[in-house]
Amino acid sequence: MSNSSLTGVAFKSFMGNSPVWYKQGVILALILNPLVLVITKNPQITGWLILVEFIATLALALKCYPLIPGGLIALEAAFMKMVTPHGIYHEVEANLEVILLLLFMVAGIHFMKDLLSWVFTKIIVGIRSKYTLSLTFTFVGAFLSAWLDALTVTAVMIAVAIAFYNIYTSASLDERVPGDLERDKKKFVARQDLDNFGGFLRNLLMHGVVGTALGGVATQVGEPQNLIIASRMEWDFVKFYLKIAHISIPILFSGLIVTVLVERFKVVGYGYRLPDNVRAILKQNADKMRDEMDTRKRWALWVQGIGAIWLVVALALHLAEVGLIGLSVVIFLTAMLGKTDENTIGHAFEEATPFTSLLVIFFVIVGMIEETHLFEPIIKIALEAEGSNQTYIFFFASGILSAISDNVFVGTIYIKEATHAFFTPELLGMSAAKIKEMSEAAKLAALAKNSPEAFAQLENVAAAINVGTNIPSIATPNGQAAFLFLLTNAIAARINLSYIRMVKMALPYFVVITSVAALFLLLKWLPV
Numbered sequence: 001m002s003n004s005s006l007t008g009v010a011f012k013s014f015m016g017n018s019p020v021w022y023k024q025g026v027i028l029a030l031i032l033n034p035l036v037l038v039i040t041k042n043p044q045i046t047g048w049l050i051l052v053e054f055i056a057t058l059a060l061a062l063k064c065y066p067l068i069p070g071g072l073i074a075l076e077a078a079f080m081k082m083v084t085p086h087g088i089y090h091e092v093e094a095n096l097e098v099i100l101l102l103l104f105m106v107a108g109i110h111f112m113k114d115l116l117s118w119v120f121t122k123i124i125v126g127i128r129s130k131y132t133l134s135l136t137f138t139f140v141g142a143f144l145s146a147w148l149d150a151l152t153v154t155a156v157m158i159a160v161a162i163a164f165y166n167i168y169t170s171a172s173l174d175e176r177v178p179g180d181l182e183r184d185k186k187k188f189v190a191r192q193d194l195d196n197f198g199g200f201l202r203n204l205l206m207h208g209v210v211g212t213a214l215g216g217v218a219t220q221v222g223e224p225q226n227l228i229i230a231s232r233m234e235w236d237f238v239k240f241y242l243k244i245a246h247i248s249i250p251i252l253f254s255g256l257i258v259t260v261l262v263e264r265f266k267v268v269g270y271g272y273r274l275p276d277n278v279r280a281i282l283k284q285n286a287d288k289m290r291d292e293m294d295t296r297k298r299w300a301l302w303v304q305g306i307g308a309i310w311l312v313v314a315l316a317l318h319l320a321e322v323g324l325i326g327l328s329v330v331i332f333l334t335a336m337l338g339k340t341d342e343n344t345i346g347h348a349f350e351e352a353t354p355f356t357s358l359l360v361i362f363f364v365i366v367g368m369i370e371e372t373h374l375f376e377p378i379i380k381i382a383l384e385a386e387g388s389n390q391t392y393i394f395f396f397a398s399g400i401l402s403a404i405s406d407n408v409f410v411g412t413i414y415i416k417e418a419t420h421a422f423f424t425p426e427l428l429g430m431s432a433a434k435i436k437e438m439s440e441a442a443k444l445a446a447l448a449k450n451s452p453e454a455f456a457q458l459e460n461v462a463a464a465i466n467v468g469t470n471i472p473s474i475a476t477p478n479g480q481a482a483f484l485f486l487l488t489n490a491i492a493a494r495i496n497l498s499y500i501r502m503v504k505m506a507l508p509y510f511v512v513i514t515s516v517a518a519l520f521l522l523l524k525w526l527p528v
Contacts, residue, residue: 100323
């Protein structure tokens, strides 16, 4: 074999069936990064370049799964010592809860797919109004995310969408398009129906995943960074809700209004209706399930229902880490349903494993951001401001940075720096040495006693960071783990949900609810 043919095979094998221009772009990036570091001798410039390249791999997720090109860029960053192995391990360790959630919760939901398909088929076939259906998905996404977590809720919605998609595509051509039409005409109609059905599912999934952000902002357990902020500020569940309610309630209602408006005016890809032929197939499937419902299938639904109740109760009461609760669901359902074969069980983990791997690569980039101090200048601007200006700078800065990196990382860094800035000898009325020995709770108590105005401002800043990391971050799929999970899931390619399309479909929500959040940020209209 000649060298030229070997080179050709190597290039063709590299990143598989990805477009040639994409392969060339990744190779160029891998060559450019070390050159920029050597020439500029500035890790921050190189860090921003790597961050932009990584975001580009997410935007091109439908061309090649981001784990491959993004992973190559992240590995190079590690070899260039832009991030240390310890830094990577620290980020993975700090986000172990999310990793466990993805591995075990998605698998647990996989074993509940019969129940989910049965319930949601009745909902979608039964509710003919697209407005009602869209509002249902947005509100259910918001309500469940306030008590559970956004990734679990998103995993449920994805499982439902995949089930519906498979039901329709598994039907024969004559079942999809009944009647005496010519075969070519039937293929044309079926293709149109599939495109419209894909648009319909895109609409519902986007409404639902935005709903997870609307509800996730409201409670201590809605998002991981909420818990971190609550811990720093010594806010329990009720206190957290009350501190955020003057913002979260208007956000929820404005989000529901946007849901109706985008469907009414059919903007940015909304307004798709469920085709009649698709509805007929889903109804036939529901009728078939009812007619074939024997004792064994009823037992399976009852068992899955018990598993679902346990899941909701355990998550709402936070009896254990989310991933461990998911593992308990896997064990219970496989035992009671007789799923004892290793391959059968292993299939449940296939869907989440690629995204979990991608998330670890994402943490490499987050570690690089922290070790190169990319966001430090923006943090300094926020800390140097005062009063309402400081509150709004924290809100918009945390929102912008969350949209391009990771909202948990941004929330953790910002609340840590904010509290540190307020815990000064002047504001606490004691020496620096004594402050160093105090617990966080004691420092907060001292600040409230000696400088009540500063304490009130710190609470405003904490609320701004919480809302900023939850709401403006919906502008891009990488801003929220739930959005990224949806983008990189197999269903996204089937319904043609690309990065750019997600940005466009999230835009009306982003503009309206971010504006509402900014308006109500300092408007304490609730008597609490």
